[in-house]
Amino acid sequence: MIPVIDDIRAAAERIKGIAVRTPLLRNDALDEATGAKLWVKAECLQRGGAFKMRGATNAIAALAPEVRERGVIAFSSGNHAIAVSTAAKIFGISAVIVMPADAPKIKLDTTRANGAEVVTYDRVNESREAIGKQLAEERGLSLIKPFDDANVIAGQGTVGLEIGEEIAPDIAIVPASGGGLCSGVSIALPNARIIACEPQGHDDIARSFVSGKRERNAPGIRSICDGLLTEEMGDITYAVARQRWERVAVMSDDAVRRAMKFAFQRLKIVLEPSGAIGLAAALEGGLDLRSKTVAIVASGGNVDAETFTKALAS
């Protein structure tokens, strides 16, 4: 079921005091480069380093207490893992996280440091959905889906709610893969034109917009944007995308690296590749943003030193 704005308002109440209200940053150089009035929603400064904390917290808070006590399970390439393990720790319940074996080390380490049990799988040959489902059934755990869930989408939508409380954007530029964040933001900002961003080579959403049916990515395709490698959108998020998203900006790894460097030099924030893709789209995506009020969601900052250093050298 597609959440409505009141679900997002309810989520905002539930996550208060757990997730933080992140700042909306302005920068002169960014405005000069684009001719727009740009605002960057710095979700890298969110607890856990990414927006995912919002959806995970809302989904866990919405469970019946006796169900919640049995623990939760999640499958994730990284930030959802950190978010669910952090939220589980706060609620004092156990968490099992199914993660790809090649997930960034910082994300594996952080999830374990939160006290979660990490189960790894092979991203190319195994299905995380199948592994997650089986473990959930065996142990009586509640599956906290990464995106295709009304409570998760409503939680991520609080990003848009906070943006709308401070500015009235003409355009919102949002990273998308599973589509939970972009769906939530588009529901929270009904008057904004929505531009979704995805990595080159992993552009199922752009292809879906062309073909008119839900496309998927071949498993195993890599991109620097490790947080945007979902195989396909969910039922709910695809429905929202068709209703609300105007277009998709497909960005190269190099453009994303330059955006990470821009964020370092000008905004003074640390963005992971997936978190910088919206900034890359604003700077190099060929979008006409002139004279518009634009919100860019910088979705996270969980990047290892090696990847970041390489971006700074670009």
Place this chain on the structure above:
Amino acid sequence: MIPVIDDIRAAAERIKGIAVRTPLLRNDALDEATGAKLWVKAECLQRGGAFKMRGATNAIAALAPEVRERGVIAFSSGNHAIAVSTAAKIFGISAVIVMPADAPKIKLDTTRANGAEVVTYDRVNESREAIGKQLAEERGLSLIKPFDDANVIAGQGTVGLEIGEEIAPDIAIVPASGGGLCSGVSIALPNARIIACEPQGHDDIARSFVSGKRERNAPGIRSICDGLLTEEMGDITYAVARQRWERVAVMSDDAVRRAMKFAFQRLKIVLEPSGAIGLAAALEGGLDLRSKTVAIVASGGNVDAETFTKALAS
């Protein structure tokens, strides 16, 4: 003349809409590492990338219009240069900035990009104060002092005012060199114990606290903290220091690099060395912060990729 808290409130009104209100960040790992409830005032997210924008804007705004129109001059190792040139650009007046020839390239470039005329000097053999004074007299420019000025101190004090509007810190940890920021913050937070931080080898304030008289640094001493290399405190700031600052934490370059890395990994903000010294003091300064509410001023983020990369490798 030492400014009072009403001067800081007046400064807050003057700089509104020019300087931004920066967020106060919390982090679980930081609290766990110190046993305190720590808040980081992220002045790296300030316009121009450092707190200096506050004092420069307040000082320029306080000039009589007919005086302001003739232009301003400043001498600075970097962030004050960027701040004065940015504020001058906003007020539509000309600015001459006297900078050491070995200032970080990013700071020289940014100052020039703001339209200021940059005059370089030799940090070891020349006095920036003398050069600045001569140019000011020749061209009828108003000298915007970097720290020893009531309007500048009041402007920097708005950092403390904003902290005090959100939390009631037992302790404030603040970088100090000329002492403008630390003086302003200590006046704005009359109930907080003030810990000033300065770099090893450039510890004139710590030595002043021991000797009971204002000490100075031999010219030419280097530190990674390029923003904290003032030769000695000013008359006003030294008077405030004696009245209000409780102690001085002297930190090594290596501790500062580790704090920069911590800020990257955990807080997801970019800190220049001088901006990270307060975090270094909280993490490695041997301070007993247990169970205290502590505000750390992270004063700026204008660091080049090479220095930052080296910190990440530490």
